[in-house]
Amino acid sequence: MADTCPKCGFAEVGSDRCPQCGVVIALYQASLEKLRRGPQAAARAMPSTPTLAAPVAARPPGAGMTAPAAARPTATDGARRARFMGSGAALFGIHVVNVLLTLLTLGVYFFWAKVKVRAYLFSETDFEGDRFAYHGTGREMFVGFLKALVFFFIPITLLSMLPELTGAPLPVRYGASMLSYLLASFFVPMAMIGARRYRLSRTSWRGIRFSLRAPTWDFVRLWSWNTFVVAFTLGLYYPIYIMRRQDFLTRHMWFGSQRFGFDGRGRDLFWPFVGMLVLFPFTLGLSWFGFAAKKARYFAAHTTFGSARFQSSVRALPLAWLTISNLLGLVFTLGLAWPWLSVRSLRFAYANLTLDGPLALDTITQQAQTVTATGEGLAGFLDADLGLT
Helix, strand or coil: CCEECCCCCCCEEEEECEEEEEHHHHHHHHHHHHHHHHHHHHHCCCCHHHHHHHHHHCCCCCCCCCCCCCCCCCCCCEEEEECCCCCHHHHHHHHHHHHHHHHHCCCHHHHHHHHHHHHHHCEEEEEEEEEEEECCCCHHHHHHHHHHHHHHHHHHHHHHHHHCCCCCCCHHHHHHHHHHHHHHHHHHHHHHHHHHHHHHHEEEEECCCEEEECHHHHHHHHHHHHHHHHCCCCCCHHHHHHHHHHHHHHHCEEEECCEEEEEECCCHHHHHHHHHHHHCCCCCCHHHHHHHHHHHHHHHHCCEECCCEECCCCHHHHHHHHHHHHHEEEECCCCCCCCHHHHHHHHHHHHCCECCCCCCCCHHHCCCCCCHHHHHHHHHHCCCCCCCC
């Protein structure tokens, strides 16, 4: 039966090929049908989709369409809060074993004990239905401690003691003491940032590691200069210093490929700090808790993660009660209540901290960093910590 060419319109085509334009009619019609159906062609071949593919494609945006699960974005709004799912009793069991093994090993087990506590606390912290994980090891921390001992602590100790032991002249002794003090003042910020870098690098959530990508010497310069200015201004520069320190550490912190942000200003805490100093003698020091709560709320409100922003609801009186009662609990129980008080403090912190706004977690990729535990060991020597457990 004669047909009409679908391409050039030539009538009376008696075969599969048009004698005028030369197109193969069957292939040309199949090509047209494929173009008409678009990318849903494979789906229409399935028995359950012929009646659904066309209506879905024809719906306007917002008419109830549901994106496929693989392509659905994970960015959602709302307040999110971490929760601690563990207990003081479980932590007490870990603590007792740690104390016994530390005594039996003359202190060597201390590093493994610290890892066990951190691993438990992180593994019992839930956020968005998933737990955190801690990947540090006692061996890493022990080696870091030995490095800090050999390269930092012993040289400073010898520098400060040898002139006295050898009876060196007074100018030499003064010079050696000044030099050892200066070296120690440099090692404190190195310990601070090294410990934070190590702990973040060993912490993960949903298989993605945290990291601190901050040049050590930049932080050393910031800490050294600002500490000097704080002393020179008799402490009045303190709120500006802590703001700059927080800004530096937060802006260099990452979760995988997503960076944290900070937009606070030091002068915003200056007058609350001055007010705290004025009221300090009249409140027997309790005004400090008012400033501490104000600082916590301000730091949280000016910390961002992508399009989301943290919020803190901590207040002065609950913070004062938590701190004072925890101190009394440690004293009157000779430290035995430490596990329960630690859990109590964690739950208080989580209950007063939320992350508000959209989280596009599907766009974050792993970017783990190589970090040693030397800074952690040095922090243990100098008691320099920034509060990451």
